[in-house]
Amino acid sequence: MSKSSLxxxxxxxGRGPVTASGNERHGHAQVATADDFRALFRRHPAGVxxxxxxxxxxxxxxxxxxxxxxxxxxxxxxxxxxxxxxxxWPAIRDAKLVTVSFLAEGQIGIATRFSTQGIDRFAxxxxxxxxxxxxxxxxxxxxxxxxxxxRIAAGGSHLVIAAVETIDLAGQGSAPLIYFDxxxxxxxxxxxxxxxxxxxxxxxxKGGDQQ
Numbered sequence: 001m002s003k004s005s006l007x008x009x010x011x012x013x014g015r016g017p018v019t020a021s022g023n024e025r026h027g028h029a030q031v032a033t034a035d036d037f038r039a040l041f042r043r044h045p046a047g048v049x050x051x052x053x054x055x056x057x058x059x060x061x062x063x064x065x066x067x068x069x070x071x072x073x074x075x076x077x078x079x080x081x082x083x084x085x086x087x088x089w090p091a092i093r094d095a096k097l098v099t100v101s102f103l104a105e106g107q108i109g110i111a112t113r114f115s116t117q118g119i120d121r122f123a124x125x126x127x128x129x130x131x132x133x134x135x136x137x138x139x140x141x142x143x144x145x146x147x148x149x150x151r152i153a154a155g156g157s158h159l160v161i162a163a164v165e166t167i168d169l170a171g172q173g174s175a176p177l178i179y180f181d182x183x184x185x186x187x188x189x190x191x192x193x194x195x196x197x198x199x200x201x202x203x204x205x206k207g208g209d210q211q
Contacts, residue, residue, distance in 0.1 A: 045180040048103045050114045051080060052127075052135045053088075053095035060122050060135050061091035064115040066179045068100055076164035078146060081157045087117070089158065092148075098162060099130065099145045101137035104174035105186040110137060111177060130166075141174045142167070 030036070046066035055061050063086065071077040078100065082089050092098070103111055114121045127135045136143045146162035178185045 042181045045178050048111050048177040048179050048184065050101045050103065050110060050137050051098055052101070053091050053098045054134060055091040056094050061088050062114050062121050062135065063088040064111050071161065077161055078144070078164060079159055079161045081154070081159050083157050085156065092160060093151065093158070095148060097132055097134055097145060097147055099134045099136045099143060101140040101143040103137065103177040104139060104141040104171060105177050107137070107139065107177055108184045111184060136168070139171060141171045141176045142169050144168070
């Protein structure tokens with residue numbers, strides 16, 4: 001694998017690359033459509049995480065997410081989105097705490113299981129219970145626990161903002177799992193010669209993304 005490539009780690013590609021529309025090929029903007037919106041984000045690589053919470057009846061709820069983002073470092077805030085029609089939304093709506101496990105490249109099975117409907121996603125193991133009583137995925141590249149501070153309805157989804165309380169970097173030497181163009185992939189290696197220095201993490205986040 002080249003140092004600047006994304007290596008396919010999921011099912012082998014069964015189709016060609018996304019085809020650009022006629023307007024797009026000629027560099028002309030066009031009125032946005034749902035299909036264009038989906039095509040755009042298929043080309044945007046995203047980290048893969050499992051978000052877990054405890055329902056009011058004490059059962060565990062978890063789902064695979066590619067929407068986790070950092071919001072602020074002062075205070076420490078993250079956000080993620082959940083579709084209102086999701087089976088996980090009632091638990092997230094009522095929960096006070098969540099855990100976020102950022103999956104490693106070898107955890108495609110976990111990612112697939114926690115995105116499968118109609119099963120007990122925790123039955124096959126691969127997780128442990130924290131002191132808070134919430135589950136977290138074993139072997140994840142990193143994980144955190146957070147307290148939900150705000151829920152915002154947005155279209156057919158809800159944006160959930162949470163204040164980070166604990167962080168576990170024990171697996172940070174593992175390459176992260178990436179979702180790109182409908183497939184799970186291994187993360188790209190850093191460029192041998194960076195095109196320009198990357199800003200420090202804290203600089204990027206102070207006051208939000210300013211780029």
